[in-house]
Amino acid sequence: MLKIGDFSRLVRVTIKTLRHYDAVGLLRPDRVDAATGYRYYSAMQVPRLQWIVALKDLGFSLDEIRDSLADGQESRLHTALLRRRGALLEEIADGHERLRRVDAMLRGTPAGVSVAAVVRQVPECQAYALRCTVDSLGQPVEALFEQAEAAVAKAQARIDRSPFLLFHDPEHRDRDIDVEVCIPVADEAAPRLTAVRRVAGASDAGCLTYEGSYARTPALAAGLAAWIDAGGYVIAGPLREVYHRFGADQRGYRLPAHRIAATPDDYITELQIPLVRRDPAPATET
Protein backbone atom coordinates (compact mmCIF):
# COMPACT_ATOMS: atom_id res chain seq x y z
CA MET A 1 0.00 0.00 0.00
CA LEU A 2 1.34 3.38 -1.06
CA LYS A 3 0.27 6.76 0.19
CA ILE A 4 -0.59 9.24 -2.53
CA GLY A 5 2.80 10.97 -2.35
CA ASP A 6 4.70 7.72 -2.83
CA PHE A 7 2.45 6.64 -5.68
CA SER A 8 2.83 10.08 -7.24
CA ARG A 9 6.63 9.80 -7.21
CA LEU A 10 6.53 6.22 -8.48
CA VAL A 11 4.47 7.01 -11.54
CA ARG A 12 5.58 10.66 -11.94
CA VAL A 13 2.05 12.03 -11.93
CA THR A 14 1.14 14.93 -9.63
CA ILE A 15 -0.91 14.42 -6.49
CA LYS A 16 -3.48 16.88 -7.79
CA THR A 17 -3.90 14.81 -10.92
CA LEU A 18 -4.30 11.59 -8.93
CA ARG A 19 -6.97 13.23 -6.78
CA HIS A 20 -8.68 14.43 -9.94
CA TYR A 21 -8.68 10.93 -11.43
CA ASP A 22 -10.20 9.67 -8.20
CA ALA A 23 -12.88 12.38 -8.30
CA VAL A 24 -13.89 11.56 -11.87
CA GLY A 25 -13.73 7.81 -11.27
CA LEU A 26 -10.89 7.14 -13.65
CA LEU A 27 -8.50 5.64 -11.11
CA ARG A 28 -9.86 4.92 -7.63
CA PRO A 29 -7.31 4.26 -4.87
CA ASP A 30 -7.11 0.64 -3.83
CA ARG A 31 -8.31 1.67 -0.38
CA VAL A 32 -9.41 4.89 1.32
CA ASP A 33 -9.11 5.21 5.07
CA ALA A 34 -12.58 6.01 6.35
CA ALA A 35 -11.35 8.01 9.32
CA THR A 36 -8.67 10.20 7.73
CA GLY A 37 -9.67 10.13 4.07
CA TYR A 38 -6.11 9.12 3.17
CA ARG A 39 -5.84 7.42 -0.21
CA TYR A 40 -3.81 4.22 -0.47
CA TYR A 41 -2.71 2.85 -3.85
CA SER A 42 -1.31 -0.52 -4.83
CA ALA A 43 1.55 -1.17 -7.24
CA MET A 44 -0.94 -3.26 -9.21
CA GLN A 45 -2.54 0.02 -10.26
CA VAL A 46 0.59 1.23 -12.04
CA PRO A 47 -0.21 -0.39 -15.43
CA ARG A 48 -3.68 1.15 -15.49
CA LEU A 49 -2.23 4.59 -14.74
CA GLN A 50 0.42 4.11 -17.39
CA TRP A 51 -2.35 3.35 -19.87
CA ILE A 52 -4.18 6.48 -18.80
CA VAL A 53 -1.07 8.62 -19.28
CA ALA A 54 -0.27 7.04 -22.65
CA LEU A 55 -3.80 7.56 -23.98
CA LYS A 56 -3.93 11.11 -22.64
CA ASP A 57 -0.68 11.89 -24.45
CA LEU A 58 -2.32 10.66 -27.63
CA GLY A 59 -5.04 13.27 -27.12
CA PHE A 60 -7.86 11.20 -25.64
CA SER A 61 -10.22 12.90 -23.19
CA LEU A 62 -10.55 11.40 -19.72
CA ASP A 63 -14.08 10.24 -20.57
CA GLU A 64 -12.83 8.42 -23.64
CA ILE A 65 -10.05 6.84 -21.60
CA ARG A 66 -12.52 5.58 -19.01
CA ASP A 67 -14.63 4.00 -21.72
CA SER A 68 -11.62 2.53 -23.54
CA LEU A 69 -10.25 0.92 -20.39
CA ALA A 70 -13.55 -0.48 -19.11
CA ASP A 71 -13.25 -4.11 -18.07
CA GLY A 72 -14.10 -6.56 -20.80
CA GLN A 73 -14.07 -3.81 -23.43
CA GLU A 74 -10.72 -4.39 -25.09
CA SER A 75 -12.35 -4.09 -28.51
CA ARG A 76 -13.44 -0.55 -27.59
CA LEU A 77 -9.84 0.36 -26.97
CA HIS A 78 -8.93 -1.02 -30.35
CA THR A 79 -11.59 0.96 -32.21
CA ALA A 80 -10.80 4.08 -30.21
CA LEU A 81 -7.15 3.77 -31.25
CA LEU A 82 -8.17 3.39 -34.87
CA ARG A 83 -10.33 6.51 -34.68
CA ARG A 84 -7.51 8.40 -33.03
CA ARG A 85 -5.18 7.31 -35.81
CA GLY A 86 -7.48 8.93 -38.34
CA ALA A 87 -7.77 12.08 -36.24
CA LEU A 88 -3.98 12.29 -35.95
CA LEU A 89 -3.59 12.09 -39.70
CA GLU A 90 -6.02 14.99 -39.98
CA GLU A 91 -4.18 16.99 -37.33
CA ILE A 92 -0.92 16.55 -39.18
CA ALA A 93 -2.54 17.70 -42.41
CA ASP A 94 -3.99 20.70 -40.55
CA GLY A 95 -0.54 21.49 -39.23
CA HIS A 96 0.88 21.59 -42.74
CA GLU A 97 -2.02 23.80 -43.84
CA ARG A 98 -1.39 26.19 -40.94
CA LEU A 99 2.29 26.26 -41.75
CA ARG A 100 1.45 27.23 -45.30
CA ARG A 101 -0.81 30.00 -44.05
CA VAL A 102 1.67 31.35 -41.53
CA ASP A 103 4.26 31.52 -44.30
CA ALA A 104 1.76 33.34 -46.48
CA MET A 105 1.06 35.80 -43.68
CA LEU A 106 4.75 36.33 -43.06
CA ARG A 107 5.03 37.34 -46.68
CA GLY A 108 1.90 39.46 -46.45
CA THR A 109 3.03 41.41 -43.43
CA PRO A 110 6.57 42.63 -43.80
CA ALA A 111 7.28 44.46 -40.56
CA GLY A 112 6.02 48.02 -40.90
CA VAL A 113 3.29 47.62 -43.50
CA SER A 114 -0.06 48.69 -42.13
CA VAL A 115 -2.79 46.12 -41.76
CA ALA A 116 -5.39 47.39 -44.22
CA ALA A 117 -6.26 44.28 -46.18
CA VAL A 118 -6.12 40.67 -45.06
CA VAL A 119 -4.91 37.47 -46.66
CA ARG A 120 -7.41 34.73 -46.03
CA GLN A 121 -9.01 31.72 -47.58
CA VAL A 122 -12.10 32.13 -49.78
CA PRO A 123 -14.20 28.98 -50.03
CA GLU A 124 -15.40 27.37 -53.21
CA CYS A 125 -19.13 27.79 -53.77
CA GLN A 126 -21.93 26.81 -56.07
CA ALA A 127 -23.50 29.71 -57.94
CA TYR A 128 -25.96 30.62 -60.63
CA ALA A 129 -23.58 32.34 -63.04
CA LEU A 130 -24.09 34.53 -66.13
CA ARG A 131 -20.94 35.47 -68.00
CA CYS A 132 -21.06 38.31 -70.48
CA THR A 133 -18.94 40.93 -72.15
CA VAL A 134 -20.30 44.35 -71.25
CA ASP A 135 -19.29 47.82 -72.28
CA SER A 136 -19.81 49.45 -68.87
CA LEU A 137 -20.19 48.43 -65.21
CA GLY A 138 -23.40 50.32 -64.61
CA GLN A 139 -26.72 49.45 -66.10
CA PRO A 140 -25.69 46.30 -68.06
CA VAL A 141 -24.37 44.59 -64.94
CA GLU A 142 -27.41 45.60 -62.96
CA ALA A 143 -29.61 44.07 -65.62
CA LEU A 144 -27.65 40.83 -65.47
CA PHE A 145 -28.07 40.68 -61.69
CA GLU A 146 -31.80 41.27 -61.97
CA GLN A 147 -32.09 38.50 -64.52
CA ALA A 148 -30.05 36.12 -62.38
CA GLU A 149 -31.89 36.93 -59.15
CA ALA A 150 -35.21 36.41 -60.87
CA ALA A 151 -34.17 32.95 -62.10
CA VAL A 152 -32.83 31.96 -58.70
CA ALA A 153 -35.90 33.27 -56.89
CA LYS A 154 -38.19 31.36 -59.23
CA ALA A 155 -36.36 28.11 -58.44
CA GLN A 156 -36.44 28.98 -54.72
CA ALA A 157 -32.71 28.42 -54.64
CA ARG A 158 -31.68 31.67 -52.94
CA ILE A 159 -29.52 31.26 -49.83
CA ASP A 160 -28.38 33.99 -47.50
CA ARG A 161 -24.95 34.46 -49.04
CA SER A 162 -23.62 37.50 -50.82
CA PRO A 163 -23.79 37.68 -54.62
CA PHE A 164 -20.61 38.73 -56.40
CA LEU A 165 -19.14 39.82 -59.68
CA LEU A 166 -16.07 38.19 -61.24
CA PHE A 167 -13.76 40.26 -63.46
CA HIS A 168 -12.29 37.82 -65.93
CA ASP A 169 -10.47 40.61 -67.71
CA PRO A 170 -7.00 40.92 -66.33
CA GLU A 171 -6.77 44.47 -67.70
CA HIS A 172 -9.77 46.76 -67.61
CA ARG A 173 -9.83 48.09 -71.11
CA ASP A 174 -12.42 50.77 -71.39
CA ARG A 175 -14.78 48.75 -73.54
CA ASP A 176 -15.56 45.06 -73.59
CA ILE A 177 -15.22 44.04 -69.97
CA ASP A 178 -15.57 40.28 -69.47
CA VAL A 179 -17.60 39.86 -66.26
CA GLU A 180 -19.57 37.09 -64.64
CA VAL A 181 -22.52 37.69 -62.33
CA CYS A 182 -22.74 35.03 -59.58
CA ILE A 183 -25.55 34.26 -57.11
CA PRO A 184 -24.68 31.53 -54.58
CA VAL A 185 -27.30 28.79 -54.49
CA ALA A 186 -27.94 25.78 -52.28
CA ASP A 187 -26.34 22.51 -53.38
CA GLU A 188 -29.65 20.67 -53.49
CA ALA A 189 -31.24 23.39 -55.66
CA ALA A 190 -28.71 22.99 -58.44
CA PRO A 191 -30.67 20.40 -60.48
CA ARG A 192 -33.62 22.80 -60.75
CA LEU A 193 -31.50 25.48 -62.46
CA THR A 194 -29.55 25.81 -65.67
CA ALA A 195 -26.40 27.93 -65.59
CA VAL A 196 -25.27 26.69 -62.18
CA ARG A 197 -21.55 26.07 -61.78
CA ARG A 198 -18.93 25.55 -59.07
CA VAL A 199 -16.93 28.71 -58.61
CA ALA A 200 -13.43 27.92 -57.39
CA GLY A 201 -12.26 29.43 -54.10
CA ALA A 202 -8.75 30.54 -53.28
CA SER A 203 -6.50 29.34 -50.50
CA ASP A 204 -4.97 32.83 -50.26
CA ALA A 205 -6.93 35.90 -51.25
CA GLY A 206 -6.28 39.54 -50.49
CA CYS A 207 -9.51 40.85 -49.01
CA LEU A 208 -10.70 44.39 -48.37
CA THR A 209 -14.17 45.25 -47.05
CA TYR A 210 -15.55 48.77 -47.24
CA GLU A 211 -18.71 50.70 -46.66
CA GLY A 212 -20.24 53.30 -48.95
CA SER A 213 -21.02 53.87 -52.57
CA TYR A 214 -19.30 52.14 -55.47
CA ALA A 215 -17.58 55.44 -56.23
CA ARG A 216 -14.97 54.39 -53.66
CA THR A 217 -14.12 51.16 -55.48
CA PRO A 218 -11.47 52.36 -57.94
CA ALA A 219 -9.35 54.07 -55.27
CA LEU A 220 -9.62 51.09 -52.94
CA ALA A 221 -8.79 48.63 -55.72
CA ALA A 222 -5.68 50.67 -56.49
CA GLY A 223 -4.72 50.63 -52.78
CA LEU A 224 -5.27 46.87 -52.66
CA ALA A 225 -3.04 46.40 -55.69
CA ALA A 226 -0.26 48.38 -54.03
CA TRP A 227 -0.67 46.39 -50.82
CA ILE A 228 -0.45 43.11 -52.77
CA ASP A 229 2.74 44.23 -54.45
CA ALA A 230 4.32 45.42 -51.20
CA GLY A 231 3.48 42.07 -49.59
CA GLY A 232 5.39 40.11 -52.20
CA TYR A 233 2.32 38.62 -53.85
CA VAL A 234 1.25 38.12 -57.43
CA ILE A 235 -2.37 38.07 -58.58
CA ALA A 236 -3.46 34.50 -59.34
CA GLY A 237 -7.08 34.73 -60.36
CA PRO A 238 -9.99 37.00 -61.21
CA LEU A 239 -10.88 39.92 -58.95
CA ARG A 240 -14.14 39.35 -57.12
CA GLU A 241 -16.45 42.13 -55.96
CA VAL A 242 -18.74 40.80 -53.25
CA TYR A 243 -21.98 42.62 -52.42
CA HIS A 244 -22.70 42.02 -48.75
CA ARG A 245 -25.31 44.77 -48.55
CA PHE A 246 -26.58 46.60 -51.56
CA GLY A 247 -29.21 48.80 -53.21
CA ALA A 248 -32.82 48.48 -52.23
CA ASP A 249 -33.78 49.92 -55.60
CA GLN A 250 -33.43 46.41 -57.00
CA ARG A 251 -36.78 45.37 -55.59
CA GLY A 252 -37.31 42.30 -57.69
CA TYR A 253 -35.11 40.27 -55.32
CA ARG A 254 -36.59 38.64 -52.25
CA LEU A 255 -33.83 39.27 -49.76
CA PRO A 256 -33.57 39.37 -45.99
CA ALA A 257 -33.76 42.91 -44.68
CA HIS A 258 -30.17 42.98 -43.45
CA ARG A 259 -29.00 42.57 -47.07
CA ILE A 260 -30.71 45.76 -48.21
CA ALA A 261 -29.15 49.20 -47.86
CA ALA A 262 -31.42 52.25 -47.86
CA THR A 263 -28.76 54.55 -49.33
CA PRO A 264 -25.39 54.02 -51.06
CA ASP A 265 -23.71 55.13 -47.81
CA ASP A 266 -24.90 51.85 -46.33
CA TYR A 267 -23.54 49.59 -49.06
CA ILE A 268 -21.03 47.02 -47.84
CA THR A 269 -18.73 45.61 -50.45
CA GLU A 270 -15.65 43.42 -50.39
CA LEU A 271 -12.86 43.08 -52.92
CA GLN A 272 -11.15 39.68 -53.08
CA ILE A 273 -8.16 38.76 -55.25
CA PRO A 274 -6.57 35.30 -55.32
CA LEU A 275 -2.85 35.53 -54.68
CA VAL A 276 0.31 33.47 -54.77
CA ARG A 277 3.67 34.39 -53.32
CA ARG A 278 6.07 35.92 -55.75
CA ASP A 279 8.96 33.92 -54.29
CA PRO A 280 7.80 30.39 -53.45
CA ALA A 281 10.59 29.71 -50.91
CA PRO A 282 9.51 29.57 -47.23
CA ALA A 283 10.03 32.79 -45.32
CA THR A 284 12.35 31.34 -42.66
CA GLU A 285 14.02 28.06 -41.87
CA THR A 286 14.12 26.66 -38.37
Added chain:
Amino acid sequence: MLKIGDFSRLVRVTIKTLRHYDAVGLLRPDRVDAATGYRYYSAMQVPRLQWIVALKDLGFSLDEIRDSLADGQESRLHTALLRRRGALLEEIADGHERLRRVDAMLRGTPAGVSVAAVVRQVPECQAYALRCTVDSLGQPVEALFEQAEAAVAKAQARIDRSPFLLFHDPEHRDRDIDVEVCIPVADEAAPRLTAVRRVAGASDAGCLTYEGSYARTPALAAGLAAWIDAGGYVIAGPLREVYHRFGADQRGYRLPAHRIAATPDDYITELQIPLVRRDPAPATET
Protein backbone atom coordinates in the same frame (compact mmCIF):
# COMPACT_ATOMS: atom_id res chain seq x y z
CA MET B 1 -23.51 51.13 -38.75
CA LEU B 2 -24.40 47.48 -38.31
CA LYS B 3 -26.22 45.89 -35.41
CA ILE B 4 -24.48 42.90 -33.93
CA GLY B 5 -26.65 40.42 -35.82
CA ASP B 6 -25.87 41.99 -39.19
CA PHE B 7 -22.18 42.17 -38.41
CA SER B 8 -22.27 38.57 -37.25
CA ARG B 9 -23.75 37.42 -40.55
CA LEU B 10 -21.37 39.57 -42.56
CA VAL B 11 -18.23 38.12 -41.00
CA ARG B 12 -19.68 34.69 -40.12
CA VAL B 13 -18.73 34.93 -36.47
CA THR B 14 -21.32 34.20 -33.76
CA ILE B 15 -22.92 36.97 -31.74
CA LYS B 16 -21.66 35.31 -28.57
CA THR B 17 -18.13 35.46 -29.87
CA LEU B 18 -18.46 39.12 -30.83
CA ARG B 19 -19.75 39.93 -27.35
CA HIS B 20 -16.84 37.99 -25.90
CA TYR B 21 -14.33 39.93 -28.00
CA ASP B 22 -15.95 43.13 -26.76
CA ALA B 23 -15.75 41.96 -23.15
CA VAL B 24 -12.04 41.11 -23.40
CA GLY B 25 -11.26 44.27 -25.34
CA LEU B 26 -10.19 42.54 -28.52
CA LEU B 27 -12.77 44.15 -30.82
CA ARG B 28 -14.86 46.98 -29.39
CA PRO B 29 -17.97 47.99 -31.34
CA ASP B 30 -17.61 51.26 -33.19
CA ARG B 31 -20.38 52.69 -31.01
CA VAL B 32 -22.49 51.47 -28.10
CA ASP B 33 -25.88 53.03 -27.48
CA ALA B 34 -25.79 54.34 -23.94
CA ALA B 35 -29.53 53.89 -23.38
CA THR B 36 -30.08 50.39 -24.76
CA GLY B 37 -26.59 48.92 -24.65
CA TYR B 38 -26.95 47.94 -28.32
CA ARG B 39 -23.60 47.41 -30.06
CA TYR B 40 -23.08 49.01 -33.46
CA TYR B 41 -20.22 47.92 -35.72
CA SER B 42 -18.76 49.53 -38.82
CA ALA B 43 -17.68 47.74 -41.99
CA MET B 44 -14.26 49.28 -41.36
CA GLN B 45 -13.90 46.76 -38.54
CA VAL B 46 -14.13 43.77 -40.85
CA PRO B 47 -10.40 43.58 -41.66
CA ARG B 48 -9.46 43.59 -37.99
CA LEU B 49 -11.91 40.81 -37.26
CA GLN B 50 -10.60 38.84 -40.24
CA TRP B 51 -7.13 39.17 -38.79
CA ILE B 52 -8.40 37.97 -35.44
CA VAL B 53 -10.05 34.93 -37.01
CA ALA B 54 -6.99 34.12 -39.13
CA LEU B 55 -4.62 34.33 -36.15
CA LYS B 56 -6.97 32.32 -33.96
CA ASP B 57 -7.07 29.58 -36.61
CA LEU B 58 -3.29 29.50 -36.46
CA GLY B 59 -3.54 28.74 -32.75
CA PHE B 60 -2.88 32.13 -31.20
CA SER B 61 -4.59 32.93 -27.90
CA LEU B 62 -6.80 36.00 -27.73
CA ASP B 63 -4.22 37.75 -25.54
CA GLU B 64 -1.50 37.13 -28.11
CA ILE B 65 -3.78 38.39 -30.87
CA ARG B 66 -4.48 41.59 -28.96
CA ASP B 67 -0.77 42.20 -28.53
CA SER B 68 0.04 41.31 -32.13
CA LEU B 69 -2.58 43.68 -33.52
CA ALA B 70 -1.77 46.63 -31.25
CA ASP B 71 -1.47 49.86 -33.20
CA GLY B 72 2.04 50.65 -34.30
CA GLN B 73 3.24 47.17 -33.35
CA GLU B 74 3.49 45.52 -36.76
CA SER B 75 6.90 44.15 -35.85
CA ARG B 76 5.29 42.27 -32.95
CA LEU B 77 2.97 40.57 -35.38
CA HIS B 78 5.94 39.57 -37.48
CA THR B 79 7.87 38.05 -34.58
CA ALA B 80 4.73 36.36 -33.25
CA LEU B 81 4.22 34.74 -36.64
CA LEU B 82 7.81 33.55 -36.67
CA ARG B 83 7.40 32.02 -33.20
CA ARG B 84 4.19 30.36 -34.29
CA ARG B 85 5.96 28.92 -37.30
CA GLY B 86 8.42 27.19 -35.02
CA ALA B 87 5.63 25.95 -32.77
CA LEU B 88 3.77 24.56 -35.77
CA LEU B 89 6.82 22.63 -36.89
CA GLU B 90 7.01 21.12 -33.41
CA GLU B 91 3.31 20.27 -33.45
CA ILE B 92 3.69 18.47 -36.74
CA ALA B 93 6.65 16.49 -35.39
CA ASP B 94 4.58 15.64 -32.30
CA GLY B 95 1.79 14.45 -34.54
CA HIS B 96 4.12 12.06 -36.32
CA GLU B 97 5.41 10.81 -32.99
CA ARG B 98 1.85 10.22 -31.74
CA LEU B 99 1.01 8.42 -34.94
CA ARG B 100 3.97 6.13 -34.40
CA ARG B 101 2.82 5.43 -30.85
CA VAL B 102 -0.78 4.79 -31.77
CA ASP B 103 0.41 2.30 -34.36
CA ALA B 104 2.59 0.66 -31.74
CA MET B 105 -0.36 0.45 -29.37
CA LEU B 106 -2.58 -0.98 -32.08
CA ARG B 107 -0.04 -3.75 -32.47
CA GLY B 108 0.29 -4.14 -28.70
CA THR B 109 -3.43 -4.47 -28.10
CA PRO B 110 -5.02 -6.90 -30.50
CA ALA B 111 -8.70 -6.87 -29.58
CA GLY B 112 -9.25 -9.34 -26.78
CA VAL B 113 -5.83 -9.41 -25.15
CA SER B 114 -6.00 -8.31 -21.54
CA VAL B 115 -4.21 -5.17 -20.48
CA ALA B 116 -1.54 -6.50 -18.14
CA ALA B 117 1.59 -4.79 -19.35
CA VAL B 118 1.95 -1.46 -21.12
CA VAL B 119 3.97 -0.25 -24.07
CA ARG B 120 5.47 3.10 -23.26
CA GLN B 121 8.53 5.22 -23.75
CA VAL B 122 11.48 4.88 -21.37
CA PRO B 123 13.71 7.95 -21.29
CA GLU B 124 17.44 7.97 -21.71
CA CYS B 125 19.32 8.70 -18.49
CA GLN B 126 22.76 9.24 -17.08
CA ALA B 127 23.86 6.60 -14.61
CA TYR B 128 26.80 5.37 -12.59
CA ALA B 129 27.19 1.92 -14.13
CA LEU B 130 29.16 -1.20 -13.17
CA ARG B 131 29.08 -4.04 -15.66
CA CYS B 132 30.14 -7.50 -14.57
CA THR B 133 29.66 -11.16 -15.29
CA VAL B 134 28.23 -12.87 -12.23
CA ASP B 135 27.35 -16.45 -11.45
CA SER B 136 24.13 -15.72 -9.58
CA LEU B 137 21.65 -12.87 -9.12
CA GLY B 138 21.75 -12.89 -5.34
CA GLN B 139 24.69 -11.80 -3.28
CA PRO B 140 27.06 -10.75 -6.12
CA VAL B 141 24.55 -8.28 -7.54
CA GLU B 142 23.79 -6.91 -4.10
CA ALA B 143 27.49 -6.36 -3.53
CA LEU B 144 27.75 -4.46 -6.83
CA PHE B 145 24.82 -2.23 -5.86
CA GLU B 146 26.39 -1.47 -2.48
CA GLN B 147 29.66 -0.56 -4.13
CA ALA B 148 27.90 1.67 -6.67
CA GLU B 149 25.65 3.37 -4.13
CA ALA B 150 28.65 4.07 -1.92
CA ALA B 151 30.51 5.72 -4.79
CA VAL B 152 27.50 7.80 -5.79
CA ALA B 153 26.80 8.82 -2.21
CA LYS B 154 30.40 9.89 -1.70
CA ALA B 155 30.18 12.16 -4.76
CA GLN B 156 26.80 13.45 -3.54
CA ALA B 157 25.39 12.59 -6.95
CA ARG B 158 22.33 10.61 -5.83
CA ILE B 159 19.03 11.78 -7.25
CA ASP B 160 15.59 10.48 -6.39
CA ARG B 161 15.30 8.08 -9.30
CA SER B 162 15.12 4.32 -9.18
CA PRO B 163 18.28 2.25 -9.64
CA PHE B 164 18.07 -0.62 -12.10
CA LEU B 165 19.80 -3.71 -13.39
CA LEU B 166 20.43 -4.37 -17.08
CA PHE B 167 20.57 -7.96 -18.35
CA HIS B 168 22.94 -7.91 -21.30
CA ASP B 169 22.63 -11.65 -21.72
CA PRO B 170 19.93 -12.43 -24.21
CA GLU B 171 19.65 -15.96 -22.84
CA HIS B 172 19.97 -16.62 -19.13
CA ARG B 173 22.44 -19.46 -19.06
CA ASP B 174 22.70 -20.76 -15.54
CA ARG B 175 26.24 -19.48 -14.99
CA ASP B 176 27.94 -16.34 -16.27
CA ILE B 177 25.15 -13.76 -16.40
CA ASP B 178 26.29 -10.47 -17.95
CA VAL B 179 24.62 -7.75 -15.87
CA GLU B 180 25.09 -4.02 -15.35
CA VAL B 181 24.18 -2.23 -12.15
CA CYS B 182 22.97 1.35 -12.81
CA ILE B 183 22.34 4.24 -10.41
CA PRO B 184 20.90 7.35 -12.06
CA VAL B 185 22.91 10.47 -11.26
CA ALA B 186 22.44 14.17 -11.86
CA ASP B 187 23.90 15.55 -15.08
CA GLU B 188 26.03 18.12 -13.30
CA ALA B 189 27.49 15.46 -10.96
CA ALA B 190 28.92 13.40 -13.81
CA PRO B 191 32.37 15.03 -13.84
CA ARG B 192 32.90 14.10 -10.21
CA LEU B 193 32.49 10.37 -10.92
CA THR B 194 34.22 7.75 -12.98
CA ALA B 195 32.08 4.99 -14.54
CA VAL B 196 29.24 7.35 -15.46
CA ARG B 197 27.60 6.72 -18.82
CA ARG B 198 24.48 7.59 -20.78
CA VAL B 199 22.10 4.65 -20.74
CA ALA B 200 19.94 4.65 -23.84
CA GLY B 201 16.16 4.79 -23.43
CA ALA B 202 13.62 3.08 -25.66
CA SER B 203 10.80 4.64 -27.63
CA ASP B 204 8.70 1.53 -27.06
CA ALA B 205 9.21 -0.67 -24.04
CA GLY B 206 6.97 -3.36 -22.58
CA CYS B 207 6.59 -2.41 -18.90
CA LEU B 208 5.23 -4.41 -15.99
CA THR B 209 5.24 -3.15 -12.40
CA TYR B 210 4.67 -5.47 -9.47
CA GLU B 211 4.78 -5.53 -5.70
CA GLY B 212 6.37 -8.19 -3.49
CA SER B 213 9.49 -10.25 -3.24
CA TYR B 214 11.81 -11.02 -6.12
CA ALA B 215 10.53 -14.60 -6.02
CA ARG B 216 7.71 -13.37 -8.27
CA THR B 217 10.07 -12.13 -10.97
CA PRO B 218 10.59 -15.33 -13.04
CA ALA B 219 6.86 -16.00 -13.43
CA LEU B 220 6.12 -12.36 -14.32
CA ALA B 221 9.00 -12.21 -16.79
CA ALA B 222 7.61 -15.31 -18.49
CA GLY B 223 4.17 -13.70 -18.62
CA LEU B 224 5.66 -10.53 -20.05
CA ALA B 225 7.45 -12.54 -22.74
CA ALA B 226 4.20 -14.23 -23.73
CA TRP B 227 2.41 -10.86 -23.81
CA ILE B 228 5.13 -9.41 -26.05
CA ASP B 229 4.84 -12.29 -28.45
CA ALA B 230 1.03 -12.11 -28.55
CA GLY B 231 1.25 -8.38 -29.27
CA GLY B 232 3.36 -8.89 -32.36
CA TYR B 233 6.57 -7.49 -30.87
CA VAL B 234 10.18 -8.57 -30.90
CA ILE B 235 12.65 -7.82 -28.11
CA ALA B 236 15.03 -5.06 -29.18
CA GLY B 237 17.31 -4.49 -26.22
CA PRO B 238 18.36 -5.62 -22.77
CA LEU B 239 15.76 -6.38 -20.11
CA ARG B 240 15.80 -3.81 -17.33
CA GLU B 241 14.74 -4.54 -13.75
CA VAL B 242 13.92 -1.26 -12.02
CA TYR B 243 13.90 -1.08 -8.22
CA HIS B 244 11.35 1.55 -7.24
CA ARG B 245 11.25 0.47 -3.60
CA PHE B 246 13.59 -2.06 -2.15
CA GLY B 247 15.25 -3.70 0.86
CA ALA B 248 16.05 -1.65 3.93
CA ASP B 249 18.74 -4.17 4.83
CA GLN B 250 21.05 -2.29 2.47
CA ARG B 251 21.63 0.46 4.99
CA GLY B 252 24.72 1.93 3.43
CA TYR B 253 22.58 3.94 1.00
CA ARG B 254 21.24 7.33 2.01
CA LEU B 255 17.79 7.16 0.50
CA PRO B 256 14.48 8.97 1.01
CA ALA B 257 12.17 6.99 3.26
CA HIS B 258 9.66 6.27 0.50
CA ARG B 259 12.34 4.28 -1.35
CA ILE B 260 12.83 1.82 1.51
CA ALA B 261 10.62 -1.23 2.04
CA ALA B 262 10.42 -2.76 5.49
CA THR B 263 9.71 -6.26 4.18
CA PRO B 264 9.96 -7.98 0.77
CA ASP B 265 6.17 -7.73 0.52
CA ASP B 266 6.62 -4.00 0.11
CA TYR B 267 9.16 -4.16 -2.69
CA ILE B 268 8.07 -2.44 -5.89
CA THR B 269 9.82 -3.54 -9.03
CA GLU B 270 9.31 -2.92 -12.72
CA LEU B 271 10.39 -4.98 -15.70
CA GLN B 272 11.08 -3.05 -18.90
CA ILE B 273 11.99 -4.55 -22.28
CA PRO B 274 12.67 -2.47 -25.40
CA LEU B 275 10.52 -3.66 -28.28
CA VAL B 276 10.05 -3.24 -32.00
CA ARG B 277 7.12 -4.40 -34.06
CA ARG B 278 7.60 -7.72 -35.77
CA ASP B 279 5.93 -6.41 -38.93
CA PRO B 280 6.99 -2.84 -39.59
CA ALA B 281 3.96 -2.01 -41.80
CA PRO B 282 1.37 0.38 -40.28
CA ALA B 283 -1.62 -1.29 -38.68
CA THR B 284 -4.25 0.37 -40.86
CA GLU B 285 -4.44 2.70 -43.79
CA THR B 286 -6.92 5.57 -43.90
Added chain:
DNA sequence: TTGCTCCTCACGTCACGTGAGGTGGC
Protein backbone atom coordinates in the same frame (compact mmCIF):
# COMPACT_ATOMS: atom_id res chain seq x y z
C1' DT C 1 -49.66 43.90 -30.87
C1' DT C 2 -46.62 40.12 -32.28
C1' DG C 3 -42.30 38.35 -33.10
C1' DC C 4 -37.68 39.32 -33.71
C1' DT C 5 -33.47 41.19 -31.90
C1' DC C 6 -30.86 42.72 -28.43
C1' DC C 7 -29.32 43.07 -23.51
C1' DT C 8 -27.06 41.25 -18.98
C1' DC C 9 -26.11 37.93 -15.62
C1' DA C 10 -24.83 33.26 -14.29
C1' DC C 11 -23.31 28.86 -15.00
C1' DG C 12 -21.08 24.93 -17.78
C1' DT C 13 -17.07 23.04 -20.38
C1' DC C 14 -12.07 20.49 -19.62
C1' DA C 15 -8.24 18.88 -16.94
C1' DC C 16 -6.38 20.08 -13.79
C1' DG C 17 -3.31 24.15 -10.81
C1' DT C 18 -3.31 27.20 -6.96
C1' DG C 19 -4.00 28.59 -2.70
C1' DA C 20 -6.64 28.58 2.02
C1' DG C 21 -7.36 26.54 6.13
C1' DG C 22 -7.15 22.61 8.74
C1' DT C 23 -5.52 17.87 10.41
C1' DG C 24 -2.95 13.15 10.86
C1' DG C 25 1.40 10.64 11.82
C1' DC C 26 6.27 10.00 12.88
Added chain:
DNA sequence: TTGCTCCTCACGTCACGTGAGGTGGC
Protein backbone atom coordinates in the same frame (compact mmCIF):
# COMPACT_ATOMS: atom_id res chain seq x y z
C1' DT D 1 6.83 19.26 19.52
C1' DT D 2 8.12 20.37 14.77
C1' DG D 3 7.68 19.75 10.12
C1' DC D 4 5.95 16.94 6.67
C1' DT D 5 2.02 14.90 4.48
C1' DC D 6 -2.51 14.51 3.73
C1' DC D 7 -7.37 16.25 3.56
C1' DT D 8 -11.45 19.17 1.60
C1' DC D 9 -13.43 23.15 -0.26
C1' DA D 10 -13.37 27.00 -3.49
C1' DC D 11 -11.80 29.49 -7.18
C1' DG D 12 -8.98 30.28 -11.61
C1' DT D 13 -7.79 28.95 -16.40
C1' DC D 14 -9.55 29.49 -21.77
C1' DA D 15 -12.76 30.77 -25.29
C1' DC D 16 -16.65 30.78 -25.64
C1' DG D 17 -21.83 28.05 -25.53
C1' DT D 18 -26.17 27.64 -23.23
C1' DG D 19 -29.93 28.99 -21.14
C1' DA D 20 -32.80 32.41 -18.05
C1' DG D 21 -35.19 36.40 -17.72
C1' DG D 22 -36.05 40.71 -19.44
C1' DT D 23 -36.37 44.68 -22.91
C1' DG D 24 -36.09 47.65 -27.40
C1' DG D 25 -37.76 48.55 -32.16
C1' DC D 26 -40.40 47.83 -36.37
